[in-house]
Amino acid sequence: MKSAFDLLAELLVNRFGETAVVAENTPLQPRLRIATERIADVCQFLHENEQTYFDLLECLSAVDNGPGTGTMEVFYHLYSIPYEHALALRIVFPRNDASGNLPEVPTVSHVWRTADWHEREAYDLLGIRFAAHPDLRRILLPADWEGHPLRKDYTEQDRYHGISVKYE
Amino acid sequence: MGLLDQKFESGGVIITQVDDLINWARLSSLWPMGFGLFPRPSPRQSDVMIVSGTVTFKMADRIKRLYEQMAEPRYVISMGSCSNCGGPYWQHGYHVVKGVDKIIPVDVYVPGCPPRPEALIGGILKLQEKIRTETLAVPKALLAMMEKQPGQVEIP
Numbered sequence: 190m191k192s193a194f195d196l197l198a199e200l201l202v203n204r205f206g207e208t209a210v211v212a213e214n215t216p217l218q219p220r221l222r223i224a225t226e227r228i229a230d231v232c233q234f235l236h237e238n239e240q241t242y243f244d245l246l247e248c249l250s251a252v253d254n255g256p257g258t259g260t261m262e263v264f265y266h267l268y269s270i271p272y273e274h275a276l277a278l279r280i281v282f283p284r285n286d287a288s289g290n291l292p293e294v295p296t297v298s299h300v301w302r303t304a305d306w307h308e309r310e311a312y313d314l315l316g317i318r319f320a321a322h323p324d325l326r327r328i329l330l331p332a333d334w335e336g337h338p339l340r341k342d343y344t345e346q347d348r349y350h351g352i353s354v355k356y357e
Numbered sequence: 358m359g360l361l362d363q364k365f366e367s368g369g370v371i372i373t374q375v376d377d378l379i380n381w382a383r384l385s386s387l388w389p390m391g392f393g394l395f396p397r398p399s400p401r402q403s404d405v406m407i408v409s410g411t412v413t414f415k416m417a418d419r420i421k422r423l424y425e426q427m428a429e430p431r432y433v434i435s436m437g438s439c440s441n442c443g444g445p446y447w448q449h450g451y452h453v454v455k456g457v458d459k460i461i462p463v464d465v466y467v468p469g470c471p472p473r474p475e476a477l478i479g480g481i482l483k484l485q486e487k488i489r490t491e492t493l494a495v496p497k498a499l500l501a502m503m504e505k506q507p508g509q510v511e512i513p
Binding site for chain 1: 414415417418442443447448451452454455459460
């Protein structure tokens with residue numbers, strides 16, 4: 190008998206194609222790797238489809254793999270309260286776009302309101318821009334802070350409003 | 358204290374210096390200004406600001422503003438390692454001000470992480486000691502500033 194994960198993977202592969210959805214049977218938690226430009230469509234589908242009905246975005250988290258690897262990832266942990274099933278998605282994309290600017294990925298804040306603040310945090314700390322996000326401002330650091338601290342190549346500024354940042 | 362009690366017992370007449378009276382009144386009625394924890398009277402009516410936690414750069418501007426809103430004479434107690442010097446965030450806490458004394462002058466530092474209640478009480482007693490020795494005749498803070506920068510006194 191197929192597991193719930195296999196069924197979900199099959200459903201998505203049939204709907205979006207093999208290039209857009211790849212099942213990764215990692216030991217601790219199986220997950221689906223989604224093509225970055227399709228993530229919003231996949232989320233919308235998972236949210237609205239009666240067979241899946243993922244009504245809860247448990248967590249949206251981001252990872253910087255560092256300048257050596259040159260990639261970043263965003264993870265989506267979904268849960269369906271009526272069906273009591275869970276699913277993890279991830280997207281992988283370059284740390285910077287072709288012209289060296291911060292990367293841009295689709296937002297899912299129109300699917301789950303939860304994503305609004307989670308994406309703001311990912312933007313604040315990792316510098317990931319979410320295209321078409323309704324209100325992409327920093328959420329934790331002051332608005333005029335420089336840089337994104339959880340990027341592996343981050344160095345803090347010397348001074349902020351005349352106060353030295355480093356311990357001295 | 359005890360100053361007034363004794364005088365009352367010896368005939369109902371108080372003879373004291375204005376300095377002593379004012380200092381006694383001040384140190385016996387310190388009104389603390391807390392912020393962020395629960396509602397408090399306005400900073401304009403407070404005498405002492407107790408900085409009781411980690412000061413982030415986002416909070417720094419607000420703390421400075423609150424301090425400037427307090428009427429003189431005003432005092433600051435820095436409570437705990439975080440507000441004394443950044444505490445455990447001294448090295449990797451990019452967002453933490455490494456000591457509230459980088460923003461506002463501090464009168465008493467209370468060590469500890471967190472300080473024991475007795476330590477905070479000790480800090481308040483230390484502040485009372487400091488207030489007890491003040492005088493209207495010789496403004497010590499002003500003299501200290503003039504000594505530091507002769508000819509260009511800036512009154513904060």
